[in-house]
Amino acid sequence: MWLLIFLVWLVIWAGGTYWYLFGKPSPFSLESVRPPGPREFDQKKRDKVIKQGFSLDKVPEDLDVIVIGSGIGGLTAGATLAKAGKKVLVLEQHDQAGGCCHTYIDKGFEFDVGLHYIGQVHENSLLRIAFDQISEGQLEFKQLKPHFDTIQIGLGDDKREYTMVSGKTEMKAHLIKQFPGETEAIETFFNIMKISAKKTHYLATLKLIPQWVSLFLLKSGLADLFSPVFRLSGTGATDLVNTLTKNKDLHVMFSYLFYGVPPKDSSVLINALLIHHYKRGAYYPKGGASEIAFHIIRTIQRYGGNCLVRAPVTQILVNEKGAAYGVKVRKGQEELEVHAPVVVSNCGIFTTFEKLLPPEIRVKHDIQERLNMMKHARGSFLVFSGFDGTEEEVGLESTNFWLFKNNDMDKSMDDFFALSKEEAPDNIPMMFITMPSAKDPEAKIRNPGKCCMTILTMVKYEWFEEWKDTTVRKRGNEYYDYKMRFAKNLFNWACTLFPKIRDKLVFQDVATPLTNMHYLGAQRGAMYSAEHNLERFYAEAVARNRCNTPVKNLYMSGQDVFSCGIAGALHGGLLCSSAVLDHIVYVDLLLLKKKLKRRKARELAQLTEKKLH
Numbered sequence: 001m002w003l004l005i006f007l008v009w010l011v012i013w014a015g016g017t018y019w020y021l022f023g024k025p026s027p028f029s030l031e032s033v034r035p036p037g038p039r040e041f042d043q044k045k046r047d048k049v050i051k052q053g054f055s056l057d058k059v060p061e062d063l064d065v066i067v068i069g070s071g072i073g074g075l076t077a078g079a080t081l082a083k084a085g086k087k088v089l090v091l092e093q094h095d096q097a098g099g100c101c102h103t104y105i106d107k108g109f110e111f112d113v114g115l116h117y118i119g120q121v122h123e124n125s126l127l128r129i130a131f132d133q134i135s136e137g138q139l140e141f142k143q144l145k146p147h148f149d150t151i152q153i154g155l156g157d158d159k160r161e162y163t164m165v166s167g168k169t170e171m172k173a174h175l176i177k178q179f180p181g182e183t184e185a186i187e188t189f190f191n192i193m194k195i196s197a198k199k200t201h202y203l204a205t206l207k208l209i210p211q212w213v214s215l216f217l218l219k220s221g222l223a224d225l226f227s228p229v230f231r232l233s234g235t236g237a238t239d240l241v242n243t244l245t246k247n248k249d250l251h252v253m254f255s256y257l258f259y260g261v262p263p264k265d266s267s268v269l270i271n272a273l274l275i276h277h278y279k280r281g282a283y284y285p286k287g288g289a290s291e292i293a294f295h296i297i298r299t300i301q302r303y304g305g306n307c308l309v310r311a312p313v314t315q316i317l318v319n320e321k322g323a324a325y326g327v328k329v330r331k332g333q334e335e336l337e338v339h340a341p342v343v344v345s346n347c348g349i350f351t352t353f354e355k356l357l358p359p360e361i362r363v364k365h366d367i368q369e370r371l372n373m374m375k376h377a378r379g380s381f382l383v384f385s386g387f388d389g390t391e392e393e394v395g396l397e398s399t400n401f402w403l404f405k406n407n408d409m410d411k412s413m414d415d416f417f418a419l420s421k422e423e424a425p426d427n428i429p430m431m432f433i434t435m436p437s438a439k440d441p442e443a444k445i446r447n448p449g450k451c452c453m454t455i456l457t458m459v460k461y462e463w464f465e466e467w468k469d470t471t472v473r474k475r476g477n478e479y480y481d482y483k484m485r486f487a488k489n490l491f492n493w494a495c496t497l498f499p500k501i502r503d504k505l506v507f508q509d510v511a512t513p514l515t516n517m518h519y520l521g522a523q524r525g526a527m528y529s530a531e532h533n534l535e536r537f538y539a540e541a542v543a544r545n546r547c548n549t550p551v552k553n554l555y556m557s558g559q560d561v562f563s564c565g566i567a568g569a570l571h572g573g574l575l576c577s578s579a580v581l582d583h584i585v586y587v588d589l590l591l592l593k594k595k596l597k598r599r600k601a602r603e604l605a606q607l608t609e610k611k612l613h
Contacts, residue, residue, distance in 0.1 A: 024581065026588035027084035030595060033137035039287050039442065040294070049297050050097045050290065054311035054329060056336060060304055063087050063340040065580070066327055068313045068356070069521065071099025072566055073558030074346030075296040076573025077580070078305065079134035081344075084581055088305035089338065090297070091329060093312035093521050098293030099346075100520065100527060101566065107507045109386035109452045110443070113520070114527055115289040115566050116434040116454070117144065117400065119166075119277035124596045127567055129589055130574065135295035136302075141283040142441055144398050146170065148282035151256050151402045152497075153249055160249060166281045175253065185245035189254055192232065192240075193272040193279075199229035200273065201586070204562065206543040207575055208584055214543035223539065229269065234538040237271045238264035238410055248407035255409060256402050258430060259528050259564055260378035260458040262413040267537035270563060277567065284398075284439035288446075316343055316356045316554060323552035327356075342580055346557040346573075349374050349530055350523045357551065366550035373545055374560065375533060378417070379464070379513030379525030383455040383487045385494075386507030391438040391451040395500045401433040403493060421463045425485035431457040433494055453501065455490045461513045461524040472518045483510050529559040547572075547579035555579055 040046055052058065065081050067074045070092035078088045096102050100114025121128040121141045131139050149164040165174045172190045176183050202223075206214040217223040223230045241254050241263070255263040257274040285291045297307040314335055315328040326339035345352040353362060353371050361367065387394045406412055412429035419427055437443040437451040467479045487510045495502050513525020520527065535541060542562075547555045559565070561572035578584045 024583040025084075026591075027080050027577075027581075027585060028133045028588045028592055030592060032083070033132050036138050036140050041446065046290070046294060049301075050102070050293050050307075050309075051095060052306070052308055053095075054091065054308040054331060056338075058306060058308055059089055059338055060087050060306055063089050063338070065089070065342045065344060066091065066338060066340040067344045067346060067557070068316075068327065068352075069093075069099060069346035069558070070097035070293065070297075070307055070309070071346050071520075071558055071569060072101050072292065073561070073569035073572040073576070074099070074344065075293060075300070075307075076130070076134055076570045077344050077346065077555075077557045077576045078307070078573075079296050079299045080574065080577035080585060081580060082300045082303035082305045083133070084577070085303075086305075086342075086580075088300055088303075089340070090300065090305070090307040091311040091313055091327070091338075092307065092309040094519055095310050096290075097297060097307050097309055098290055100569075101289045101292045103288050103290040106384075106509060107386060108447055108450055109384075109507055110288060110436070110447055111384045111452055111454055111509075112289040112434075112436045113382075113511075115285070115292070116432075116436070116456075117148065117278075117282045117284055117439065118566050119282055120280060120567065121283050122280045124593060124600065125280070126589055126593060127570070129592055129596065130570060133589070133592075134299055135292070136299050138295040138298070139291060140286040142286050142439070144282045144284060144439060146281075147399055148278055149256075149400050149402060151253060151404070153252055153404045153407050155405055162249070162253060164253075164275075164278070166278055168279065171279050179247065179250050179253075182245050182247055182250055185241075185247070185250065188244050189241070189272070192268065193276040195227075195229060196232060196269045196272040197276045199227045200269070202227050202229050203233060203539070203542050204571070204575060204586070206539065207546040207561070208578055211543060211546070215540065218539050218543060230539040232269045232272075233267055233542065234534065235268045236264055236534050237266050237268040238262075240268045252404060252407050252409060256404070258402075258409070258413075258432075258458065259532055260380075260526070261531060261533055262410045264410045265533050267532075267534050270532060270537060273563070274565075277565075284436075286440065287442055288436070288440050313347075313356060315358065316345070316352070316551075318358055318361055318551060318554075321552070322361070324554040342553050342555070344555045344557050344576055344580065347521050348523050348558065349556060349560045350376065351521065352549075352554075352556065361551060364550065370545075370550065373541055374530040374536065376461070376524050377526035377528055377531040378458040379461045380511070380516055380522075380527040381457050381459045381483075381486055381490075381513070382511040382515075383490050384507075384509040384511070385453045385455070385491065385501065385505055387451050387453070387501055387504040388449070388506045389451065389504050390444070390449065391435065393500075394451050394504050395498050396435040396438045396451050396453060398435065398438045400435075401497060402430070403433070403497075404430045417460055421482075424459065424463055425482070425489060428457055428486065428489055428493075431455055431490055431493060433497070453494065453498075455494055457486075457490060459486070459513065461526075464512050464514050464525070467514060468517075470514075472515065475514070483512050486510070486512075528564040532564055547576040
């Protein structure tokens with residue numbers, strides 16, 4: 001009798017699991033991917049897609065989903081849900097869609113705002129397949145040269161320079177060549193990179209299976225027996241690399257891709273993943289970063305949805321049963337309601353829970369509990385510089401530069417963020433330099449005879465907070481003088497690497513945390529959204545921080561779901577789509593990957609056969 005009951009239960013469980021994984025139609029297909037069309041250079045035609053202003057008559061009828069925010073996380077969720085048969089509306093508060101993927105043009109110079117390079121988009125990679133699906137094959141990526149990053153540590157005569165190159169074996173071999181006495185440490189770190197890259201999907205699975213199952217597996221220790229990735233996720237980067245080597249320059253190399261968190265407070269898994277991200281090559285979208293939003297929005301439109309800008313959402317509507325059913329959008333002096341049974345927020349957990357939910361919902365215990373899992377991140381400070389001349393004439397290159405005044409990242413970051421507002425501009429410890437015009441092969445067509453550079457560093461929001469109630473571009477002389485102190489020091493530092501840029505400079509613009517708040521809707525100017533600290537990546541925190549929220553029918557997408565960057569936000573969109581559809585879309589992507597690999601193998605076999613004959 002008990003055996004029969006067990007067998008019946010087993011059959012039901014197996015059938016339910018199969019139905020959950022494979023029983024629903026996939027939003028993705030090989031047939032939806034078309035050869036890339038000709039590049040659209042007509043800015044007016046592009047603006048009709050990425051700058052379509054909000055009005056009620058442009059809202060599709062019978063909406064299924066409203067997405068707040070048109071960053072890559074929101075667009076990924078929107079396109080995936082649209083391809084699954086949902087009528088989707090994406091709302092963007094800025095006058096251009098794309099979030100950190102948008103570009104801006106001023107005085108004939110085109111700058112990327114948040115996408116500086118991307119990895120793991122080689123042929124038939126999971127990320128590339130995802131991009132192909134949400135753009136239906138229209139996005140093209142240019143592979144940069146193997147030497148993709150230069151890291152400089154120290155100043156003057158004490159300056160040391162190291163380089164990072166891509167390649168399955170070349171990356172590690174090149175690093176060992178630069179640190180010949182640290183072979184064992186590098187071998188161990190690259191093993192950690194391998195585990196992190198191959199097993200990160202286990203962490204994502206914690207967000208997709210029932211929460212009680214995730215917590216049971218973690219609390220019982222069963223998860224740790226299954227894979228070391230759960231332990232690695234909650235291991236501090238400095239603590240781990242201290243066990244590998246005492247070489248502080250090598251410590252920097254293991255954590256140089258900074259995102260505002262000192263290595264001692266960051267997860268070694270995240271730092272390892274960031275480096276591994278470029279192992280198979282660094283890439284840049286042909287046509288510039290705005291191509292991403294342009295093509296994904298057209299996918300959403302193709303399936304009956306739309307993306308509208310100048311549409312600031314002021315409130316998420318929640319009914320008496322505690323379920324989201326739409327949003328309020330400010331249009332001039334009016335607030336207009338737009339209704340849909342599902343609302344996806346891609347504007348960050350703090351903006352969503354502290355600003356957009358009704359006051360009576362914000363104070364609820366489960367909302368506050370989710371908020372307490374996160375911390376506000378550091379703000380970003382960017383200097384956009386335009387030069388008269390080509391990159392060859394000015395001496396720019398596609399390689400990125402990461403500059404550090406010393407090799408103690410923990411101390412230098414702690415000391416910097418402890419400085420007063422007056423001291424900070426003259427004591428910047430690190431910065432990142434990228435040259436988008438040297439990366440995009442089509443930049444010369446769009447902006448002939450010009451080239452540009454973007455410099456980025458991390459700052460405290462509090463240093464700029466006194467001007468938070470002023471209007472953009474009308475913040476006064478004191479604000480201008482203060483931000484230009486940062487900009488001048490950063491630019492002078494860049495001139496030590498690129499001496500020609502000083503005389504060739506004809507345009508410069510500066511973005512502070514307040515700028516990022518205005519244009520990107522980034523809370524406290526944090527481009528990477530909530531802080532990516534160690535506590536956030538403890539396995540239990542990962543399991544609890546999921547796309548579903550305490551408000552029924554309200555879901556989270558973007559960088560706050562899993563991790564930072566373009567790839568991290570895109571995965572946030574895929575995880576969100578899985579939650580909304582109650583269907584793991586990663587299974588569909590993996591099945592497509594298998595089909596593509598089989599197709600590639602057949603093509604290679606046919607090619608070999610032709611050569612033999």
